[in-house]
């Protein structure tokens with residue numbers, strides 16, 4: 535059992551005191567009956583909730599897909615700089631949102647924002663082998679040797695051995711690269727180790743979930759269950 539006011543506050547992204555006041559005003563129903571007691575116990579997911587005459591579908595967590603723009607930090611908050619969580623519209627906002635995995639400030643593309651730590655661990659942890667696909671624009675051409683070095687595991691300048699990565703050359707000194715870990719500046723350092731500089735970097739996919747083409751920079755929306763399931767199919 536959980537307290538009604540706590541659930542209402544969390545689900546509607548309002549303060550606990552506003553939730554209490556809405557409940558006392560009779561805006562909330564529990565299994566079709568108005569309830570006026572903020573401390574009323576709710577059995578989730580079995581109980582049905584309503585708010586101002588509309589069903590309130592309880593969600594334990596939110597999963598938001600965003601096309602991260604350049605210049606925005608992958609963080610929950612920052613004193614002076616804009617973060618991906620700042621870009622989440624109020625209707626999707628919740629307490630404790632954070633990006634599941636980091637992109638550099640100048641990297642664009644697919645980022646998932648959630649309040650579900652277990653889910654984030656499952657997609658970030660190198661042990662889970664969820665491949666992240668990036669497109670990089672480089673300052674030189676990818677050679678066959680580089681493809682082999684990436685497949686065997688790049689050794690970074692500090693001696694770190696990376697897990698095998700899939701490198702596929704694209705036209706005009708671009709390349710697609712798939713990695714299943716997320717070390718600091720990893721892709722830039724991997725290309726650096728073979729003598730190439732990265733001009734632009736965009737994340738195109740996490741596992742089998744690709745960046746929807748209609749999602750403009752800074753835009754986001756909730757992921758469907760099917761899309762979340764697609765992450766684990768690579």
Ligand code: URA
Nearest residue numbers: 638641719720721722
């Ligand atoms: N590798 C990088 O170098 N930067 C990113 O943002 C992501 C992967």
